[in-house]
Amino acid sequence: MARHSKRQAGAYSLVLISTLFSLAACGGGDDTTASTQPPATAQPAEAKPLSLTLLHVNDHHSHLDAESVKLNLMTAAGKREAIDVEYGGFARVTSAIQSLATASRNVVKIHAGDAVTGDLYFNLSNGKADAEMMNTVCFDSFTLGNHEFDNTDSGLKTFINYLHAGNCKTPVLSANAKFAATSALANGPVKASTVVERDGQKIGIIGLTIADKTKxxxxxxxxxxxxxxxxxxxxxxxxxxxxxxxxxxxxxxVGYTGELALAKQLSGVDVIVGADSHTLLGPKATMQPLGLTPEGDYPTRTTDKDGKPVCVVQAWQYSYVVGELKVDFDKNGDVVNCQGTPHVLIGDTFKRGTVAVSDADAAAIRQDIAASGVLRITTPDTAAAAKLAGYKADKDALGKKVVATAPTNLCLRRVPGTKRDATRSTLGDVCNKDADVIAHGGDVQQLVAQAFLERGKAFFNADISIQNGGGVRVDLPAGNVTVGGIYSVLPFKNTLVQLKMTGAEVKATLEDAIASVVANNTGSYPYTGGLRWKVDLNQATGARLSQLEVKTASGYVPLDLAKIYSVVTINFLADGQDGYTTMKSVTGTRRTEVGLDYAEAFLTYVDGLPGTTKQLNKLPVADYSTQSFTDTP
Incomplete structure (x- = not known):
């Protein structure tokens, strides 16, 4: 699970009395940020304390179905075991929010953005399925995330139309998005803020969209x-x-780190309900034994520019969590207390693999869940599930849709040569003994790298893509290529990342990968789009690649070690996994979480092939990343 997602949440209660927020305010003197004191506030008509409950989600990314996860749960034997449970699914979000709202007073429901892209539901309906599921909740506000703009302003306008087709008319917010007169969103539905009233008190909700990343x-x-x-x-x-x-x-x-920094730059903010970084918050002592890794407290306490309390929360990703934040305000509108529970939504069926656990184990597991305070067994809302059912049937049918034809076998091979990965293909000798595969490596890996490069070019003018051979899982045999087949090639939950790297860092990354191969990790072998080289494993560590060349509009030119290149890769590698250690050091403003699903990137590449009868062909040999390969004796 850690490979595909970093964060999960659980129940966590944290009392924030004003004395706990007495940290000195910092970072308030930067003229490029907010530096003005808010005007004195006129007292509301009936100034009085208010207890508010915020129920929130973020970054569900069209993940409307429940998924499977392994959690470390206590069994009847008195020990924690990896148990397969179902979690998430938007019908569970609906159910949990309805239940929590019924049990609470003065509820406000917030979606903090990135509702779309990341699952076939979006490919199928351009966000209509997401909008209809969101309307089973009736959020009080929806903030525009960066991925809401993936289909241009016109595509976003279509999604908002879907969202507003029902009775909810959820306000769509972004205080910092500005639309030209030619935009489909000019003078339209996007507002800077909305005001809701609870118990006679008005609460302002302001939307913010991450600026540089979205643009x-x-x-x-x-x-x-x-x-x-x-x-x-x-x-x-x-x-x-x-x-x-x-x-x-x-x-x-704006992202968890950015939101903590944002609080310090502002005067007059009370709560920040966050998104973008897919951050799991909650108590480490409770969550880590379950196999969950929170990045901070829920809520995270900080102060604004003037030293006043600010509560910061986020609710992970993909419909896995509903955050519940309770905030107490005094009559002046200042926070005097906040506490919260990020509810991880799970089912009540427990398995070891495909085999159901015993009744005794199930009883022990349920007791453990109840004691955890971070896991919430949730039955999907019946009406929401029924609304999704039609889309799910269409999604299942879409998986069988033929999107292209492969005239020849597109062979799977991690490492070229005849020693290290000679029997990788399930198609047998037709691939395993193919001369080009032996010389240059896997056809399907090379196509995936090219697909990533094409998507990177479309979004941020990428120069190079980098993908590990082991992340590509199956051959594509000659014949029909289906949507489901593409998702079998790339079955994990990886997303695309942009890195700004020097040529020297690119070479060091590739040398890291080759060193890992020499240490018998065949999955590390690198494939790239827009870059090629020669490999000699007999050379010293750090000197095994030579003649590295970047493809430009005028042909291949030597890799410039001093030049900054825009590199597209997957989050798994950008985090330094599979031996890609140099990549891990590319951080801060040099790393951008693009967030596009990597299988969707491959599907988009195939969809974009020319002609009505699309043919997915091998790339020209000249564009294979490995131009020659010499193994050790």
């Missing part, structure tokens, strides 16, 4: 711009406070 790694119209997040937020805070609204929630799609 550079998504596809908004050329005239659509994104202002500095802190400046836009402060301006809207000031506007709301001038109206006497003294309780401010920012529904932010």
């Amino acid at each position: 550079n790694s998504s596809r908004p119209d050329a005239g659509t711009t994104f202002d500095n997040e802190a400046v836009a937020a402060q301006a809207e805070i000031n506007r709301l406070r001038a109206q006497g609204i003294n309780k401010i929630v920012i529904a932010s799609h």
